[in-house]
Amino acid sequence: MIPVLDDTLLADPAALATADGAGVLRAVAxxxxxxxxxxxxxxxxxxxxxxxxxxxxxxxxxxxxxxxxxxxxxxxxxxxxxxxxxxxxxxxxxxxxxxxxxxxxxxxxxxxxxxxxxxxxxxxxxxxxxxxxxxxxxxxxxxxxxxxxxxxxxxxxxxxxxxxxxxxxxxxxxxxxxxxxxxxxxxPLADALDAEAERNQPGHEPFMNPAKSLALRIAEHTPLLWGTDPAATAVAGHGATALATHAGVVAHSADIAQAATATGLRRAVDLAEQGTDVFRDPFDDPGPDAPPVRLVLLATGEDDPGQVAVRRTGRGWPADLHHPVDEIARGTRDAGLLRAAVLASRLDAAAVYLGLATRTIEPA
Structure with missing residues (x-):
């Protein structure tokens, strides 16, 4: 059974504070x-x-x-x-x-x-x-x-x-x-993480909060966390563990070139891109038990991840891109490290927000 998402919780800082009695969001920060x-x-x-x-x-x-x-x-x-x-x-x-x-x-x-x-x-x-x-x-x-x-x-x-x-x-x-x-x-690493914590604070609306936005995007889906470079792939593995730990969500993580060889996943991504048939009657045709997939591409390098994905797999992918070049500008010293840390922190926060919004994380 897919946990029911209370998306209104993510827009209500007071309700979030009440739900997060154990202070998990404070720990992420x-x-x-x-x-x-x-x-x-x-x-x-x-x-x-x-x-x-x-x-x-x-x-x-x-x-x-x-x-x-x-x-x-x-x-x-x-x-x-x-x-x-x-x-x-x-x-x-x-x-x-x-x-x-x-x-x-x-x-x-x-x-x-x-x-x-x-x-x-x-x-x-x-x-x-x-x-x-x-x-x-x-x-x-x-x-x-x-x-x-x-x-x-x-x-x-x-x-x-x-x-x-x-x-x-x-x-x-x-x-x-x-x-x-x-x-x-x-x-520099600590400063980058402090800045990410500020972006992801509970008082920010989902459209201003990348962790809340990510949580809403992957809610009621099976997340596919694919990295376009080695550091991003390592972060993807951590993200899958974070989702399992805090939200009870099973996610797939892999390097994009390796993931692209899984024909079943390729088909699932393409089917998800086609969307839901608005004329389908959910009572006559309840559809599959498994939630649809949501592809999230992670990148820490300097190149555009969409172009990297095409170069490495031979095709484009309908995906949510997380490539924090706005946060860590191209040419920044140790940019790959800083972006990887920012993405890992964002995934931690997203997993906690999702866990709170589905009541997977119980109040203390």
Whole structure:
């Protein structure tokens, strides 16, 4: 059964505040603060001491929650330009040793598999950067032997991607893996996220609020979140998880070239573009149980995403385009990173708005 959308809720800030008794929207708005806090925590952990250390490999542990999405996005952003191998894995590989740097993050202090990986990495002499709650087996596994980046801003599950990404960026920057380096405090990233939070605040009408607008567009549809570049594809994966977490919505995420090979999805997109027959009687012909698809193209690069889609798939696509070049102008330094973070935050907010408007998120 498709959840019933109360679209009037999104136009009523007071009603939204009442529905959001748990403060999930306020947590989404902390994205910029999470970045600043993580950057400061990374500095306090002495990550700057890694400068001049060129590891054999940067090993990023992919655990349930934001660490997996942050690892995917960090790997996509570094891409082939990383001067050392970037290894994204669920557990520490058997070959890890003193020449490697291991980044481990989790919001679960009792993640036994992660605790074992951290213990294995430090016992083999690897440089370990650990970000996890201060109490529990995970923190204990690295106590006194890992650089501990303390999470300082508590948020509900699924809303800590900005923190996890900031820690990963701090590690990459300290190791001089990021081309041109990054601001030590990650202020440009935090500022971009603060600006997105301002655009998405509950007091703005849907036509002025990109997250509300997106929520309304994908409501009562099956969202297809397709990226036109690697960073956008990573963000799409995070968006699908956010929709499942906050709105109970099942979404498909993929790189557009890969998605275009799925003939069933291609047909569904084309059928959705044809629209609903206004003469159809819903009682005589109730139609399919599955909601129609809504294609959302995500892009972080400089080129027009429609043209990229044609170049990569050989055809145009009827889609909602999310390519924040108005927010992050072409030619801006690290524009791909900033746009990816903005899109991830927008998807988080859209998922929360949709969850509130369908009562999937229950009042506290």
């Amino acid at each position: 902390t994205a910029g603060a999470q970045v600043r806090s993580a950057a400061q925590s990374a500095a306090d952990a002495g990550l700057a001491d890694l400068a001049g250390h060129r590891p054999r490999a940067l090993v990023v542990l992919r655990r349930p929650g934001a660490s997996g999405a942050a690892g995917e996005l960090l790997g996509a952003l570094l891409g082939a330009q990383s001067p050392v191998p970037f290894v994204l894995t669920d557990v520490v590989p058997s070959w890890v040793g003193p020449l490697d740097v291991v980044l481990a993050q989790s919001a679960d202090p009792t993640d036994t598999e992660l605790a074992e990986s951290v213990a294995r990495a430090v016992s083999r002499g690897a440089e370990v950067v650990l970000s996890a709650p201060a109490e529990g087996p995970v923190a204990g596994a690295g106590a006194g032997r890992a650089r501990f980046v303390e999470p300082r801003i508590p948020v509900p599950p699924g809303l800590d991607l900005p923190r996890a990404l900031a820690v990963g960026l701090s590690v990459a920057s300290a190791l001089q893996l990021w081309p041109g380096g990054l601001d030590a405090h990650l202020d």
